[in-house]
Amino acid sequence: MSQSWYPEDLAVSPLGTPGTYEFMRTVFAERQHFSYAEFGVYRADTAKTVCALFPNATLHLFDFHQAVEKARAKLSGHENRIYYYGNTDKYNDSYNWSLLKLIESNNGQAMFDYCFLDGAHTAAVDALTFFLCDRLLRVGGYMDFDDYTWTLRGSSLDPARAPAISEQYTDEQIDTAQVKLIVDQIVRRDPRYQEIVRDKVFRKIAA
Numbered sequence: 001m002s003q004s005w006y007p008e009d010l011a012v013s014p015l016g017t018p019g020t021y022e023f024m025r026t027v028f029a030e031r032q033h034f035s036y037a038e039f040g041v042y043r044a045d046t047a048k049t050v051c052a053l054f055p056n057a058t059l060h061l062f063d064f065h066q067a068v069e070k071a072r073a074k075l076s077g078h079e080n081r082i083y084y085y086g087n088t089d090k091y092n093d094s095y096n097w098s099l100l101k102l103i104e105s106n107n108g109q110a111m112f113d114y115c116f117l118d119g120a121h122t123a124a125v126d127a128l129t130f131f132l133c134d135r136l137l138r139v140g141g142y143m144d145f146d147d148y149t150w151t152l153r154g155s156s157l158d159p160a161r162a163p164a165i166s167e168q169y170t171d172e173q174i175d176t177a178q179v180k181l182i183v184d185q186i187v188r189r190d191p192r193y194q195e196i197v198r199d200k201v202f203r204k205i206a207a
């Protein structure tokens with residue numbers, strides 16, 4: 001990636017997010033047909049493992065255009081079952097725009113069995129992402145939130161490294177665990193969601 005304001009290198013393991021695909025192995029059979037969406041694919045390491053573990057899964061991968069193109073190259077050979085959604089790096093652009101267009105093209109019908117939200121980690125973007133995912137998530141499906149305690153300060157997006165962050169967010173927002181805020185104030189208050197993995201995976205149990 002070489003977005004104008006977003007850092008090219010993030011502190012993400014080359015193994016991707018084992019907590020996500022290891023959990024998925026406990027709830028999906030190897031040959032099962034299901035639909036997986038990932039918001040923030042970075043170097044597609046989690047998506048690559050999901051492809052390998054679940055040969056019949058369909059993947060929907062969302063990120064900035066350049067990350068999506070790199071993911072497309074890395075995951076070549078699986079193009080018949082992966083849909084890619086890129087967006088620009090304009091401050092108010094995000095996968096939420098792609099999601100809204102997907103809701104439109106799918107006529108509001110639920111289509112995902114698993115949503116892994118591992119993108120902006122900010123309320124401005126991801127609080128809306130949760131509501132849009134909820135529209136597309138089937139009953140019985142899972143919402144997976146990465147980095148419950150993560151803050152902009154001290155991360156790869158610390159304003160000292162990514163100066164645009166201090167233009168976009170207040171100091172309070174930079175020091176607040178915003179994934180925790182979304183999970184605690186929106187997801188946990190919704191009786192349709194049951195916590196399955198502490199601070200991470202929630203199952204949608206009612207429409």
Ligand SMILES: C[S@@+](CC[C@H](N)C(=O)[O-])C[C@H]1O[C@@H](n2cnc3c(N)ncnc32)[C@H](O)[C@@H]1O
Nearest residue numbers: 016017040041042046063064094095118119120
């Ligand atoms: C922590 S990384 C994702 C790691 C990946 N899920 C994995 O498990 O390997 C966060 C990703 O979110 C993407 N992202 C952050 N803000 C975004 C936005 N506004 N629109 C699209 N993608 C965004 C970044 O480009 C980055 O690739």
